[in-house]
Amino acid sequence: MRSLTLARYLTRPHLRRYRTALAITAITLGLVAYALVAIADQSANAANRADGLASPALRTIEIESFGANDDPRPLTISEVESLSHKEGVTGSAVFDVVQVAPISPNPEGVFDTIVVGVAPRYLPIQPPLKSGKEPAGPQEVVLPVALAESAGLGVGDTLTVEHIVVSDSGDREGVDLELAVVGLFDDQVKGLDDALTIYSTTDTVVGLLADESGKPASWVEERHVFPRAFLTVEELKDVDGTVGALRTEGFGATSVTTLLAGASPTLRFLDALAPVVWVIAGAMTVALAWSIATSIMTSRRPEVGALRAIGWRRAEVRSSFAMQMATLGLMVGVTAAALFLVLAAVLAVLSGIQEGGLLAWAPGPSAAWAISALSLPLLASVAFALASLPIVERLARMPADAVLRDTRE
Amino acid sequence: MTTLIELERITKTYSSEKSTTQALGEISLRVATSEVVVLMGPSGAGKSTLLGIASLMIRPTSGKVTILGRDVAQLGESGRDRVRGESFGLIPQSPRLFADLTAVQNVEVASLNVSRANAREAVERVGLEHRVDHRAGLLSGGEQQRLSLARALVNRPSVIVADEPTSGLDDHNAVQLCTLLRELADDGAAVVIATHDARVLPYVTRQIDIISAGAR
Numbered sequence: 001m002r003s004l005t006l007a008r009y010l011t012r013p014h015l016r017r018y019r020t021a022l023a024i025t026a027i028t029l030g031l032v033a034y035a036l037v038a039i040a041d042q043s044a045n046a047a048n049r050a051d052g053l054a055s056p057a058l059r060t061i062e063i064e065s066f067g068a069n070d071d072p073r074p075l076t077i078s079e080v081e082s083l084s085h086k087e088g089v090t091g092s093a094v095f096d097v098v099q100v101a102p103i104s105p106n107p108e109g110v111f112d113t114i115v116v117g118v119a120p121r122y123l124p125i126q127p128p129l130k131s132g133k134e135p136a137g138p139q140e141v142v143l144p145v146a147l148a149e150s151a152g153l154g155v156g157d158t159l160t161v162e163h164i165v166v167s168d169s170g171d172r173e174g175v176d177l178e179l180a181v182v183g184l185f186d187d188q189v190k191g192l193d194d195a196l197t198i199y200s201t202t203d204t205v206v207g208l209l210a211d212e213s214g215k216p217a218s219w220v221e222e223r224h225v226f227p228r229a230f231l232t233v234e235e236l237k238d239v240d241g242t243v244g245a246l247r248t249e250g251f252g253a254t255s256v257t258t259l260l261a262g263a264s265p266t267l268r269f270l271d272a273l274a275p276v277v278w279v280i281a282g283a284m285t286v287a288l289a290w291s292i293a294t295s296i297m298t299s300r301r302p303e304v305g306a307l308r309a310i311g312w313r314r315a316e317v318r319s320s321f322a323m324q325m326a327t328l329g330l331m332v333g334v335t336a337a338a339l340f341l342v343l344a345a346v347l348a349v350l351s352g353i354q355e356g357g358l359l360a361w362a363p364g365p366s367a368a369w370a371i372s373a374l375s376l377p378l379l380a381s382v383a384f385a386l387a388s389l390p391i392v393e394r395l396a397r398m399p400a401d402a403v404l405r406d407t408r409e
Numbered sequence: 410m411t412t413l414i415e416l417e418r419i420t421k422t423y424s425s426e427k428s429t430t431q432a433l434g435e436i437s438l439r440v441a442t443s444e445v446v447v448l449m450g451p452s453g454a455g456k457s458t459l460l461g462i463a464s465l466m467i468r469p470t471s472g473k474v475t476i477l478g479r480d481v482a483q484l485g486e487s488g489r490d491r492v493r494g495e496s497f498g499l500i501p502q503s504p505r506l507f508a509d510l511t512a513v514q515n516v517e518v519a520s521l522n523v524s525r526a527n528a529r530e531a532v533e534r535v536g537l538e539h540r541v542d543h544r545a546g547l548l549s550g551g552e553q554q555r556l557s558l559a560r561a562l563v564n565r566p567s568v569i570v571a572d573e574p575t576s577g578l579d580d581h582n583a584v585q586l587c588t589l590l591r592e593l594a595d596d597g598a599a600v601v602i603a604t605h606d607a608r609v610l611p612y613v614t615r616q617i618d619i620i621s622a623g624a625r
């Protein structure tokens with residue numbers, strides 16, 4: 001196969017002659033591959049972090065009784081529970097605030113003039129605990145850290161409050177109620193509620209509502225219309241669809257995401273950056289392959305003319321030079337892959353050495369490393385062969401009698 | 410003596426949108442084994458064109474071309490390439506060698522089924538045994554022209570075709586090249602040379618004068 005033999009013989013001189021351009025392409029590809037792996041790693045990290053895209057708050061929808069229709073859909077416990085059985089819904093809570101007046105601890109009289117609200121605990125939209133446990137049993141509550149500190153209360157203490165009870169005779173009177181403090185939550189993290197809200201179980205809140213209205217708890221569950229409820233769906237992409245569905249069902253619905261405008265501009269920037277980087281790197285590879293091919297094909301025209309005259313067929317010229325371009329691309333890809341691996345390994349080691357330092361973002365070893373190292377040679381080779389195709393074709397189309405028309409150069 | 414090339418009443422007119430050039434008037438030519446035929450004539454007379462027609466690089470406008478007893482009118486592009494590769498050895502006016510390949514590599518890639526040993530033999534045959542592994546770009550003009558001859562003869566062609574093979578060569582090198590061409594003919598090849606260089610005349614069997622078609 002003389003076309004293969006020629007390709008073999010010419011590869012080394014071509015590598016030597018175009019080494020600068022080839023090296024630039026290889027370095028670019030190696031760096032770009034690394035940048036892409038690092039970007040993908042950042043995105044994946046952010047998406048999996050609870051304070052990032054994985055936060056259930058972004059997947060939570062606020063529901064109200066008044067939808068687009070004239071007649072409101074009552075937001076009762078049983079209605080909301082029927083909603084939470086829908087596909088993709090991972091949890092829901094009704095929401096109402098019962099006002100109570102703390103009466104302990106006295107003698108300092110700290111609570112003399114304040115009123116706090118008791119609301120059901122719903123984790124996706126409320127601050128996490130600092131200490132203790134979540135409220136689970138009757139009369140168990142969690143307090144904001146600041147409130148607990150000013151009252152000198154801690155986990156395990158009892159908070160006595162006064163709340164309104166309607167007696168059988170219909171009179172409203174204040175009654176002391178003891179609440180068990182089982183946890184403290186971080187009031188530095190912004191939730192959707194007032195600073196003076198404490199959280200308890202839905203059952204406890206329903207019990208308080210029942211006392212206030214003088215009706216049994218079962219009545220509250222069936223009839224009490226809550227001002228709002230929350231619903232969390234499994235995936236971020238389901239939010240819009242669920243909001244739409246709730247609205248057509250007669251509820252008012254708002255995605256919490258829209259309340260937190262610009263949840264992660266950096267992340268969205270990185271995500272948008274990846275394809276741009278890809279396109280630029282691809283275009284640069286193709287442009288360099290094109291210019292190298294043009295240079296090779298122009299400088300080899302006389303020689304190829306002689307080959308055509310002594311009987312080389314067009315297909316042989318085509319395959320020989322296509323092989324040469326693919327080989328150059330392969331060399332570029334292998335160099336780029338080697339560079340990528342060295343860079344990735346060095347940065348990963350450095351980021352491990354100085355924990356949380358300047359290089360903390362450097363991704364550790366992953367399948368992406370192997371994929372990049374294997375695909376770079378292949379992609380570069382194919383890119384070189386394809387980019388040079390039209391130029392190789394022009395060379396192959398050279399007429400055999402061209403040698404008869406030229407003079408010694 | 411077997412007739413290898415038979416051209417009957419050949420004409421060639423090059424035509425493009427802008428102009429038509431009659432390169433060859435009606436001409437006939439026969440070349441047999443062991444003959445050295447030289448096509449002589451002034452510049453533009455059509456020598457190279459005739460050579461191109463005889464070696465299947467150019468299709469004539471009219472006339473019949475028979476190569477090794479076969480009418481080639483029906484052959485397509487790659488069929489002509491194949492016949493030329495198998496039965497012809499071509500020496501272009503300028504050697505057009507791969508400057509960064511060695512002498513023997515240039516010969517090796519020239520033809521199908523050529524071993525390294527065959528290629529080396531051909532290089533030695535033209536007196537370049539001391540230059541076998543030198544890069545072609547470093548050879549002298551005369552050496553390059555002889556290497557071009559080695560490339561033409563490596564597949565043991567029946568016909569050697571040379572276009573101005575002595576142009577740019579000094580007397581010593583011209584004589585060396587003509588002697589080699591004569592030797593090949595003596596070994597049974599047919600040799601056709603297009604030239605206006607009188608230095609080849611002592612080595613030829615037959616001289617054909619080509620008169621410019623435009624002049625008639």
Ligand SMILES: Nc1ncnc2c1ncn2[C@@H]1O[C@H](COP(=O)(O)OP(=O)(O)OP(=O)(O)O)[C@@H](O)[C@H]1O
Nearest residue numbers: 404423430431432451452453454455456457458459
């Ligand atoms: N491909 C072509 N297209 C158009 N005209 C051509 C072509 N090839 C040759 N000619 C014309 O045909 C005529 C004969 O050309 P040819 O090259 O055969 O002459 P030549 O005898 O070899 O001349 P020289 O001694 O200068 O090499 C010239 O007038 C030339 O301009």
Ligand SMILES: [Mg+2]
Nearest residue numbers: 404456457572
């Ligand atoms: Mg000529």
